Amino acid sequence: MEISPVPFFNQEDCSNFYSFFQDFDTSFLADSYPQKRQKVEYCEDEIVTDPQASVKEILCSFLSFENNPDQESQNPSMGDAEKSGSKRPRGEGDSSSDDSASNPSPTGHRRLWVKDRSKAWWEQCNSPDFPESEFRNAFRMSKSTFNMICEELDSAVNKKDTMLRQAIPVRQRVAVCVNRLATGDPLRVVSKRFGLGISTCHKLVLEVCSAIKTVLMPKYIQWPDENQIKEVKSAFGQISGISDVGGTIYTTHVPIIAPKNSVAAYFNKRHTERNQKTSYSITVQGVVNPQGLFTDVSIGWPGSMPDDKVLEKSALYKRASTGLLRDVRVVGNAGYPLMDWLLVPYTHQNLTWTQHAFNGKIEETQRVAKEAFMRMKARWSCLQKRTEVKLQDLPAVLGACCVLHNICEMRNEAMDEMLRFELFDDEMVAENCVRSVGAMRARDHIAHNLLHRSSHVGS
Structure with missing residues:
Protein backbone atom coordinates (compact mmCIF):
# COMPACT_ATOMS: atom_id res chain seq x y z
CA MET A 1 0.00 0.00 0.00
CA ASP A 116 24.36 39.72 -1.33
CA ARG A 117 26.18 42.93 -0.30
CA SER A 118 29.69 43.80 -1.36
CA LYS A 119 32.38 43.92 1.35
CA ALA A 120 35.14 44.85 -1.08
CA TRP A 121 35.93 48.21 0.55
CA TRP A 122 36.34 46.77 4.03
CA GLU A 123 38.30 43.76 2.79
CA GLN A 124 40.66 46.16 1.07
CA CYS A 125 41.05 48.29 4.22
CA ASN A 126 41.61 45.17 6.32
CA SER A 127 44.37 43.97 4.03
CA PRO A 128 47.98 44.26 5.34
CA ASP A 129 48.93 45.93 2.06
CA PHE A 130 46.44 48.77 2.46
CA PRO A 131 48.30 52.13 2.57
CA GLU A 132 48.73 53.64 6.04
CA SER A 133 47.77 57.12 4.84
CA GLU A 134 44.45 55.93 3.41
CA PHE A 135 43.73 53.96 6.59
CA ARG A 136 44.31 57.12 8.65
CA ASN A 137 41.99 59.05 6.38
CA ALA A 138 39.19 56.52 6.93
CA PHE A 139 39.68 55.90 10.66
CA ARG A 140 41.67 58.93 11.96
CA MET A 141 44.28 56.66 13.50
CA SER A 142 47.09 54.32 12.53
CA LYS A 143 46.70 50.59 12.05
CA SER A 144 48.64 49.89 15.26
CA THR A 145 46.30 52.06 17.33
CA PHE A 146 43.27 50.48 15.71
CA ASN A 147 44.62 47.00 16.46
CA MET A 148 45.22 47.95 20.07
CA ILE A 149 41.62 49.16 20.46
CA CYS A 150 40.31 45.93 18.91
CA GLU A 151 42.35 43.85 21.34
CA GLU A 152 41.09 45.75 24.37
CA LEU A 153 37.46 45.54 23.23
CA ASP A 154 37.59 41.93 22.07
CA SER A 155 35.93 40.38 25.13
CA ALA A 156 33.24 43.09 25.26
CA VAL A 157 32.08 43.11 21.62
CA ASN A 158 32.88 39.59 20.44
CA LYS A 159 29.85 37.52 19.39
CA LYS A 160 29.46 33.80 18.71
CA ASP A 161 28.30 32.22 15.46
CA THR A 162 24.75 30.92 15.29
CA MET A 163 23.06 28.26 13.17
CA LEU A 164 21.62 30.97 10.91
CA ARG A 165 24.71 33.05 10.26
CA GLN A 166 28.30 33.75 11.18
CA ALA A 167 29.01 36.53 13.67
CA ILE A 168 30.55 39.76 12.40
CA PRO A 169 34.26 39.79 13.37
CA VAL A 170 35.47 42.12 16.13
CA ARG A 171 37.67 44.13 13.77
CA GLN A 172 34.76 44.82 11.44
CA ARG A 173 32.51 45.78 14.37
CA VAL A 174 35.03 48.28 15.68
CA ALA A 175 35.77 49.55 12.17
CA VAL A 176 32.10 50.33 11.51
CA CYS A 177 31.91 52.40 14.69
CA VAL A 178 35.21 54.25 14.26
CA ASN A 179 34.53 55.03 10.59
CA ARG A 180 31.08 56.36 11.45
CA LEU A 181 32.49 58.62 14.19
CA ALA A 182 35.42 59.75 12.06
CA THR A 183 33.58 60.65 8.87
CA GLY A 184 30.16 61.53 10.26
CA ASP A 185 28.66 60.00 7.11
CA PRO A 186 25.05 58.77 7.19
CA LEU A 187 24.46 55.17 8.15
CA ARG A 188 23.32 54.29 4.63
CA VAL A 189 26.75 55.32 3.32
CA VAL A 190 28.63 53.46 6.05
CA SER A 191 26.52 50.34 5.49
CA LYS A 192 27.46 50.25 1.79
CA ARG A 193 31.16 50.45 2.64
CA PHE A 194 31.05 47.45 4.93
CA GLY A 195 28.44 45.40 3.08
CA LEU A 196 26.04 45.36 6.03
CA GLY A 197 22.47 46.45 6.63
CA ILE A 198 21.71 49.94 7.86
CA SER A 199 20.11 48.74 11.09
CA THR A 200 23.06 46.39 11.66
CA CYS A 201 25.52 49.28 11.37
CA HIS A 202 23.44 51.41 13.72
CA LYS A 203 23.40 48.60 16.27
CA LEU A 204 27.16 48.08 15.94
CA VAL A 205 27.91 51.77 16.49
CA LEU A 206 25.90 51.82 19.71
CA GLU A 207 27.33 48.53 20.97
CA VAL A 208 30.95 49.50 20.36
CA CYS A 209 30.47 53.01 21.79
CA SER A 210 28.91 51.50 24.90
CA ALA A 211 31.84 49.08 25.21
CA ILE A 212 34.34 51.92 24.82
CA LYS A 213 32.58 53.91 27.53
CA THR A 214 32.37 50.91 29.88
CA VAL A 215 35.76 49.27 29.29
CA LEU A 216 38.12 52.03 28.14
CA MET A 217 36.82 55.22 29.78
CA PRO A 218 37.90 54.29 33.35
CA LYS A 219 41.37 53.53 31.98
CA TYR A 220 41.94 56.48 29.67
CA ILE A 221 40.03 59.33 31.40
CA GLN A 222 41.37 59.67 34.92
CA TRP A 223 41.94 62.52 37.33
CA PRO A 224 45.71 62.87 38.03
CA ASP A 225 47.03 61.11 41.11
CA GLU A 226 49.40 62.76 43.59
CA ASN A 227 52.50 62.20 41.50
CA GLN A 228 50.84 63.19 38.22
CA ILE A 229 49.30 66.35 39.66
CA LYS A 230 52.75 67.72 40.45
CA GLU A 231 53.77 67.36 36.81
CA VAL A 232 50.49 68.95 35.69
CA LYS A 233 50.97 71.94 37.99
CA SER A 234 54.53 72.40 36.79
CA ALA A 235 53.51 72.30 33.11
CA PHE A 236 50.66 74.78 33.58
CA GLY A 237 52.99 76.98 35.63
CA GLN A 238 55.31 77.25 32.64
CA ILE A 239 52.37 78.13 30.37
CA SER A 240 50.70 80.80 32.50
CA GLY A 241 52.92 81.46 35.50
CA ILE A 242 50.00 80.60 37.81
CA SER A 243 50.77 78.01 40.46
CA ASP A 244 48.64 75.05 41.58
CA VAL A 245 46.69 74.77 38.29
CA GLY A 246 45.54 71.16 37.89
CA GLY A 247 43.49 71.58 34.72
CA THR A 248 41.55 73.92 32.48
CA ILE A 249 37.81 73.51 31.90
CA TYR A 250 35.70 74.16 28.81
CA THR A 251 32.17 73.37 27.63
CA THR A 252 31.25 72.78 23.99
CA HIS A 253 27.91 72.19 22.27
CA VAL A 254 27.11 69.28 19.94
CA PRO A 255 24.21 69.86 17.49
CA ILE A 256 21.23 67.50 17.59
CA ILE A 257 17.89 67.11 15.85
CA ALA A 258 15.03 68.74 17.75
CA PRO A 259 13.85 66.15 20.31
CA LYS A 260 10.22 65.16 20.66
CA ASN A 261 10.16 65.96 24.38
CA SER A 262 11.54 68.97 26.28
CA VAL A 263 12.29 70.85 23.08
CA ALA A 264 12.80 74.17 24.86
CA ALA A 265 15.44 72.68 27.15
CA TYR A 266 17.68 71.78 24.20
CA PHE A 267 17.13 75.02 22.27
CA ASN A 268 20.51 76.77 21.84
CA LYS A 269 19.48 80.41 21.90
CA ARG A 270 22.95 81.94 21.50
CA HIS A 271 23.87 79.80 18.53
CA THR A 272 20.47 80.43 16.92
CA GLU A 273 20.82 84.21 17.25
CA ARG A 274 24.31 84.20 15.78
CA ASN A 275 23.56 81.93 12.79
CA GLN A 276 19.93 82.98 12.25
CA LYS A 277 19.03 79.28 12.13
CA THR A 278 17.17 77.30 14.76
CA SER A 279 19.66 75.16 16.67
CA TYR A 280 19.38 72.44 19.30
CA SER A 281 22.32 70.94 21.16
CA ILE A 282 23.64 69.03 24.12
CA THR A 283 26.75 69.90 26.10
CA VAL A 284 30.11 68.26 26.71
CA GLN A 285 32.10 69.68 29.62
CA GLY A 286 35.70 68.58 29.98
CA VAL A 287 38.77 69.28 32.12
CA VAL A 288 42.01 69.10 30.14
CA ASN A 289 45.63 68.62 31.22
CA PRO A 290 48.62 70.40 29.59
CA GLN A 291 48.95 67.65 26.96
CA GLY A 292 45.35 68.15 25.80
CA LEU A 293 44.00 64.98 27.43
CA PHE A 294 40.63 64.86 29.14
CA THR A 295 40.91 64.13 32.86
CA ASP A 296 37.19 64.64 33.61
CA VAL A 297 34.08 64.85 31.42
CA SER A 298 30.41 65.62 31.99
CA ILE A 299 28.18 64.79 29.02
CA GLY A 300 24.59 65.19 27.95
CA TRP A 301 23.08 68.25 29.63
CA PRO A 302 20.62 70.31 27.50
CA GLY A 303 21.98 73.04 25.25
CA SER A 304 19.94 75.82 26.86
CA MET A 305 21.81 75.33 30.14
CA PRO A 306 24.64 77.88 30.69
CA ASP A 307 28.15 76.75 31.53
CA ASP A 308 27.87 77.49 35.25
CA LYS A 309 24.70 75.39 35.55
CA VAL A 310 26.33 72.52 33.66
CA LEU A 311 29.22 72.72 36.10
CA GLU A 312 26.90 72.56 39.10
CA LYS A 313 25.35 69.35 37.73
CA SER A 314 28.71 67.64 37.22
CA ALA A 315 30.53 65.14 39.42
CA LEU A 316 33.55 67.48 39.39
CA TYR A 317 31.56 70.14 41.26
CA LYS A 318 30.43 67.61 43.87
CA ARG A 319 33.99 66.40 44.42
CA ALA A 320 35.26 69.94 44.75
CA SER A 321 32.45 70.84 47.19
CA THR A 322 33.53 68.00 49.47
CA GLY A 323 37.15 69.18 49.51
CA LEU A 324 38.65 66.59 47.19
CA LEU A 325 40.31 69.28 45.05
CA ARG A 326 42.26 70.84 47.89
CA ASP A 327 45.40 72.70 46.78
CA VAL A 328 44.32 72.40 43.13
CA ARG A 329 42.87 75.12 40.92
CA VAL A 330 40.95 74.68 37.70
CA VAL A 331 41.03 77.52 35.16
CA GLY A 332 37.84 78.45 33.31
CA ASN A 333 36.47 81.21 31.09
CA ALA A 334 33.98 83.96 31.93
CA GLY A 335 31.09 81.52 31.70
CA TYR A 336 32.11 79.96 35.02
CA PRO A 337 31.87 81.52 38.48
CA LEU A 338 34.86 82.44 40.61
CA MET A 339 35.26 79.96 43.47
CA ASP A 340 37.97 78.82 45.83
CA TRP A 341 39.05 76.07 43.44
CA LEU A 342 37.94 77.66 40.13
CA LEU A 343 39.91 80.59 38.68
CA VAL A 344 38.25 82.78 36.03
CA PRO A 345 39.10 86.11 34.37
CA TYR A 346 37.88 89.56 35.45
CA THR A 347 34.66 90.50 33.68
CA HIS A 348 33.85 94.03 34.90
CA GLN A 349 34.51 97.21 32.94
CA ASN A 350 37.60 99.46 33.21
CA LEU A 351 40.17 96.81 34.08
CA THR A 352 43.54 97.80 35.49
CA TRP A 353 46.87 96.81 33.91
CA THR A 354 47.21 94.09 36.52
CA GLN A 355 43.82 92.68 35.71
CA HIS A 356 44.46 92.83 31.95
CA ALA A 357 47.70 90.91 32.41
CA PHE A 358 45.95 88.33 34.54
CA ASN A 359 43.20 87.83 31.94
CA GLY A 360 45.90 87.29 29.30
CA LYS A 361 47.41 84.44 31.33
CA ILE A 362 43.99 82.89 31.85
CA GLU A 363 43.39 83.03 28.10
CA GLU A 364 46.70 81.25 27.42
CA THR A 365 45.68 78.48 29.79
CA GLN A 366 42.19 78.25 28.32
CA ARG A 367 43.65 77.89 24.84
CA VAL A 368 44.91 74.43 25.86
CA ALA A 369 41.32 73.28 26.49
CA LYS A 370 39.92 74.92 23.37
CA GLU A 371 42.61 73.31 21.21
CA ALA A 372 41.81 69.91 22.72
CA PHE A 373 38.10 70.27 21.97
CA MET A 374 38.89 71.52 18.48
CA ARG A 375 41.04 68.48 17.76
CA MET A 376 38.39 66.13 19.12
CA LYS A 377 35.65 67.67 16.96
CA ALA A 378 37.94 67.79 13.93
CA ARG A 379 39.03 64.19 14.34
CA TRP A 380 35.50 62.86 14.97
CA SER A 381 33.41 64.69 12.40
CA CYS A 382 30.16 63.25 13.74
CA LEU A 383 30.35 65.96 16.44
CA GLN A 384 30.10 68.74 13.86
CA LYS A 385 26.68 67.85 12.44
CA ARG A 386 23.31 66.74 13.67
CA THR A 387 23.41 63.03 14.25
CA GLU A 388 20.98 60.17 13.57
CA VAL A 389 21.57 58.77 17.07
CA LYS A 390 18.69 59.01 19.51
CA LEU A 391 19.02 61.44 22.40
CA GLN A 392 19.22 58.72 25.05
CA ASP A 393 22.10 57.03 23.19
CA LEU A 394 24.17 60.18 22.60
CA PRO A 395 26.06 60.19 25.95
CA ALA A 396 27.65 56.85 25.09
CA VAL A 397 28.65 58.10 21.60
CA LEU A 398 30.09 61.37 22.93
CA GLY A 399 31.88 59.55 25.72
CA ALA A 400 33.44 57.21 23.16
CA CYS A 401 34.68 60.23 21.18
CA CYS A 402 36.37 61.63 24.31
CA VAL A 403 38.04 58.27 25.02
CA LEU A 404 39.22 57.83 21.43
CA HIS A 405 40.56 61.40 21.49
CA ASN A 406 42.69 60.57 24.55
CA ILE A 407 43.95 57.35 22.97
CA CYS A 408 45.01 59.16 19.79
CA GLU A 409 46.68 61.95 21.77
CA MET A 410 48.53 59.50 24.03
CA ARG A 411 49.83 57.59 21.02
CA ASN A 412 50.83 60.82 19.23
CA GLU A 413 48.47 60.29 16.33
CA ALA A 414 48.99 63.24 14.01
CA MET A 415 45.85 65.01 12.85
CA ASP A 416 45.59 66.20 9.27
CA GLU A 417 45.73 70.00 9.20
CA MET A 418 43.01 69.97 6.55
CA LEU A 419 40.59 68.81 9.25
CA ARG A 420 41.14 71.82 11.48
CA PHE A 421 38.23 74.21 11.95
CA GLU A 422 37.33 77.15 14.16
CA LEU A 423 35.57 76.24 17.38
CA PHE A 424 32.45 78.34 18.05
CA ASP A 425 30.94 78.17 21.53
CA ASP A 426 29.30 81.39 22.64
CA GLU A 427 30.35 82.40 26.14
CA MET A 428 27.95 84.09 28.51
CA VAL A 429 29.07 85.61 31.80
CA ALA A 430 27.77 83.65 34.77
CA GLU A 431 24.90 85.29 36.65
CA ASN A 432 26.57 84.91 40.03
CA CYS A 433 30.12 85.37 38.83
CA VAL A 434 31.69 85.54 42.31
CA ARG A 435 30.88 82.82 44.83
CA SER A 436 33.52 83.54 47.47
CA VAL A 437 35.11 86.66 48.97
CA GLY A 438 38.20 84.62 49.73
CA ALA A 439 38.43 83.65 46.07
CA MET A 440 38.34 87.33 45.08
CA ARG A 441 41.27 88.12 47.36
CA ALA A 442 43.21 85.11 46.13
CA ARG A 443 42.69 86.15 42.51
CA ASP A 444 43.84 89.72 43.23
CA HIS A 445 46.92 88.33 44.94
CA ILE A 446 47.73 86.05 41.99
CA ALA A 447 47.24 88.93 39.51
CA HIS A 448 49.54 91.19 41.52
CA ASN A 449 52.26 88.55 41.72
CA LEU A 450 52.03 87.86 37.97
CA LEU A 451 52.51 91.53 37.11
CA HIS A 452 55.32 91.96 39.65
CA ARG A 453 57.09 88.83 38.41
CA SER A 454 56.84 89.85 34.76
CA SER A 455 58.14 93.35 35.45
CA HIS A 456 60.99 91.91 37.50
CA VAL A 457 61.94 89.54 34.67
CA GLY A 458 61.77 92.37 32.14
CA SER A 459 64.12 94.57 34.15
Missing part, protein backbone atom coordinates in the same frame (compact mmCIF):
# COMPACT_ATOMS: atom_id res chain seq x y z
CA GLU A 2 1.32 3.39 -0.95
CA ILE A 3 1.13 6.03 1.70
CA SER A 4 0.21 9.49 0.49
CA PRO A 5 2.27 12.43 1.78
CA VAL A 6 -1.09 13.96 2.81
CA PRO A 7 -3.09 10.95 4.10
CA PHE A 8 -6.27 12.88 4.86
CA PHE A 9 -6.69 13.94 1.18
CA ASN A 10 -6.68 11.89 -1.95
CA GLN A 11 -5.49 13.42 -5.21
CA GLU A 12 -8.98 14.40 -6.37
CA ASP A 13 -9.78 16.03 -3.03
CA CYS A 14 -6.53 17.97 -3.19
CA SER A 15 -7.46 19.41 -6.59
CA ASN A 16 -10.98 20.30 -5.42
CA PHE A 17 -9.73 21.85 -2.23
CA TYR A 18 -7.14 23.90 -4.06
CA SER A 19 -9.77 25.23 -6.47
CA PHE A 20 -12.19 25.97 -3.65
CA PHE A 21 -9.55 27.78 -1.63
CA GLN A 22 -8.67 30.05 -4.58
CA ASP A 23 -12.33 30.99 -5.00
CA PHE A 24 -12.79 31.53 -1.26
CA ASP A 25 -9.95 34.01 -0.80
CA THR A 26 -7.78 34.84 -3.77
CA SER A 27 -5.77 37.33 -1.69
CA PHE A 28 -4.55 34.55 0.58
CA LEU A 29 -2.86 32.32 -1.98
CA ALA A 30 -0.73 33.57 -4.86
CA ASP A 31 -2.23 33.02 -8.32
CA SER A 32 -0.82 30.15 -10.41
CA TYR A 33 1.29 28.78 -7.59
CA PRO A 34 4.22 28.13 -7.57
CA GLN A 35 5.23 30.57 -10.32
CA LYS A 36 4.18 33.61 -8.26
CA ARG A 37 4.73 32.17 -4.81
CA GLN A 38 5.74 34.74 -2.19
CA LYS A 39 9.05 34.01 -0.43
CA VAL A 40 10.10 34.79 3.15
CA GLU A 41 13.17 36.98 2.90
CA TYR A 42 16.05 36.85 5.35
CA CYS A 43 18.23 39.95 5.51
CA GLU A 44 21.60 40.46 7.19
CA ASP A 45 20.23 42.87 9.72
CA GLU A 46 16.65 41.71 10.24
CA ILE A 47 14.30 38.78 9.51
CA VAL A 48 11.15 39.73 7.63
CA THR A 49 8.37 37.29 8.43
CA ASP A 50 4.84 37.27 7.16
CA PRO A 51 2.42 34.97 9.04
CA GLN A 52 0.17 34.72 5.99
CA ALA A 53 3.15 33.87 3.79
CA SER A 54 4.19 31.09 6.19
CA VAL A 55 0.70 29.51 6.26
CA LYS A 56 0.47 29.93 2.52
CA GLU A 57 3.68 28.02 1.91
CA ILE A 58 2.65 25.16 4.22
CA LEU A 59 -0.70 24.71 2.47
CA CYS A 60 0.84 25.01 -0.95
CA SER A 61 3.49 22.43 -0.02
CA PHE A 62 0.73 19.97 0.90
CA LEU A 63 -1.13 20.61 -2.33
CA SER A 64 1.80 20.49 -4.72
CA PHE A 65 4.07 17.83 -3.28
CA GLU A 66 1.82 14.87 -4.15
CA ASN A 67 1.44 15.95 -7.77
CA ASN A 68 5.19 16.48 -8.26
CA PRO A 69 7.64 15.21 -5.62
CA ASP A 70 10.56 16.72 -7.50
CA GLN A 71 9.17 20.21 -6.92
CA GLU A 72 12.43 22.12 -6.62
CA SER A 73 13.79 21.12 -10.00
CA GLN A 74 10.57 22.28 -11.75
CA ASN A 75 9.88 25.37 -9.64
CA PRO A 76 10.49 28.44 -11.82
CA SER A 77 10.43 30.79 -8.85
CA MET A 78 13.36 28.99 -7.27
CA GLY A 79 15.32 29.07 -10.48
CA ASP A 80 14.74 32.78 -10.97
CA ALA A 81 15.86 33.58 -7.47
CA GLU A 82 19.05 31.62 -7.76
CA LYS A 83 19.85 32.89 -11.26
CA SER A 84 19.35 36.53 -10.31
CA GLY A 85 22.54 36.72 -8.25
CA SER A 86 21.07 39.38 -5.98
CA LYS A 87 20.30 36.89 -3.23
CA ARG A 88 21.83 33.62 -2.08
CA PRO A 89 20.84 30.90 0.42
CA ARG A 90 22.17 31.56 3.90
CA GLY A 91 25.20 29.54 4.90
CA GLU A 92 26.32 28.65 1.34
CA GLY A 93 28.90 30.15 -0.95
CA ASP A 94 28.62 31.48 -4.47
CA SER A 95 28.31 27.92 -5.83
CA SER A 96 25.06 27.34 -3.93
CA SER A 97 22.99 27.16 -7.11
CA ASP A 98 24.85 24.05 -8.26
CA ASP A 99 24.59 22.40 -4.85
CA SER A 100 20.89 23.13 -4.51
CA ALA A 101 20.15 21.53 -7.88
CA SER A 102 21.80 18.28 -6.86
CA ASN A 103 20.61 18.33 -3.23
CA PRO A 104 17.01 19.54 -3.12
CA SER A 105 15.64 20.46 0.28
CA PRO A 106 13.08 18.12 1.91
CA THR A 107 10.27 20.66 1.62
CA GLY A 108 11.02 21.39 -2.03
CA HIS A 109 12.05 25.04 -1.54
CA ARG A 110 14.22 27.31 0.60
CA ARG A 111 12.73 29.84 2.96
CA LEU A 112 15.73 31.83 4.27
CA TRP A 113 17.60 34.22 2.02
CA VAL A 114 20.29 36.86 2.53
CA LYS A 115 21.04 39.92 0.45
